Amino acid sequence: MTTVLPTILKAEHLTKTYNDHHTPALSDVSLTIRQGECVGIVGESGSGKSTLARCLLRLESFDQGTIEFREQPYHSLKGSAFRQARQRIGAVFQHPTAALNPKLTIIDSLMEPLDLQPTVRPSFLSSNNYNRQQIATQLLEQVHLPATLLSAYPHELSGGQKQRVTIARAISTEPDLIVLDEPTASLDVTSQAAVLKLLQELQQSLHLSYLFISHDLAAVYQMSDRIVVMRHGQIVDQFAANDLYHKERHEYTASLLDVFLA
Numbered sequence: 001m002t003t004v005l006p007t008i009l010k011a012e013h014l015t016k017t018y019n020d021h022h023t024p025a026l027s028d029v030s031l032t033i034r035q036g037e038c039v040g041i042v043g044e045s046g047s048g049k050s051t052l053a054r055c056l057l058r059l060e061s062f063d064q065g066t067i068e069f070r071e072q073p074y075h076s077l078k079g080s081a082f083r084q085a086r087q088r089i090g091a092v093f094q095h096p097t098a099a100l101n102p103k104l105t106i107i108d109s110l111m112e113p114l115d116l117q118p119t120v121r122p123s124f125l126s127s128n129n130y131n132r133q134q135i136a137t138q139l140l141e142q143v144h145l146p147a148t149l150l151s152a153y154p155h156e157l158s159g160g161q162k163q164r165v166t167i168a169r170a171i172s173t174e175p176d177l178i179v180l181d182e183p184t185a186s187l188d189v190t191s192q193a194a195v196l197k198l199l200q201e202l203q204q205s206l207h208l209s210y211l212f213i214s215h216d217l218a219a220v221y222q223m224s225d226r227i228v229v230m231r232h233g234q235i236v237d238q239f240a241a242n243d244l245y246h247k248e249r250h251e252y253t254a255s256l257l258d259v260f261l262a
């Protein structure tokens with residue numbers, strides 16, 4: 001008997017057209033992410049991947065559709081109820097430099113979410129009684145960075161180190177889901193591989209679900225349980241990652257695969 005894992009996020013019929021556009025950036029997009037699952041999204045530039053990510057994070061409004069998070073309405077939440085739900089959804093974007101305030105030390109950037117909610121302490125820390133420095137040190141340990149970086153400024157870190165800091169910050173509120181929008185696209189090849197490995201490790205140890213968006217089909221294939229293909233604001237194909245080569249694919253997926261295998 002196959003166990004059906006609980007649904008973490010369910011978006012139905014999301015539709016969005018930006019003000020100055022005639023064609024929708026998202027058109028009737030429905031997506032489910034289950035506990036512990038990594039759903040990968042691929043698609044050419046402009047296919048709506050980042051718009052979908054921002055709508056799910058509620059950084060962007062949408063015209064139609066609904067979002068449930070942990071089987072509760074999420075799209076309509078307001079005030080503290082929204083903030084409470086939102087802290088269970090982490091986000092990591094393409095450019096870590098833009099995500100970290102250049103004027104803040106690493107400890108201050110890292111601790112921003114927890115400083116706003118002093119009662120929230122991730123259960124994966126080995127004690128509840130640690131002070132700020134000790135909590136930040138443990139968060140950095142989770143992403144294999146030394147505590148010596150806590151007093152540094154972002155410009156003193158490499159791109160890969162900065163992205164690890166944004167990942168540490170994303171896990172600090174103990175999310176169920178992390179939306180990863182091109183998390184390795186700005187990194188060199190070695191750092192890309194190391195960050196993907198770290199994300200896989202954290203997914204296992206913290207039982208995370210991921211929405212993993214990338215142009216890079218190889219990275220999506222490596223990370224994902226299920227792959228969703230977007231084109232012109234719509235989902236045109238979706239399948240288990242291990243079915244990628246085994247079944248006849250939508251012609252657009254086949255064309256992406258041709259590029260991937262070339």
Ligand SMILES: Nc1ncnc2c1ncn2[C@@H]1O[C@H](COP(=O)(O)OP(=O)(O)OP(=O)(O)O)[C@@H](O)[C@H]1O
Pocket residue numbers: 018019020021025043044045046047048049050051052215
């Ligand atoms: N803030 C915005 N204002 C107006 N139009 C936007 C905005 N963001 C995206 N768009 C438009 O929405 C469509 C989808 O863009 P989106 O960035 O979601 O695609 P994408 O698949 O993430 O592309 P990329 O891989 O290049 O990041 C495009 O036509 C884009 O020009």
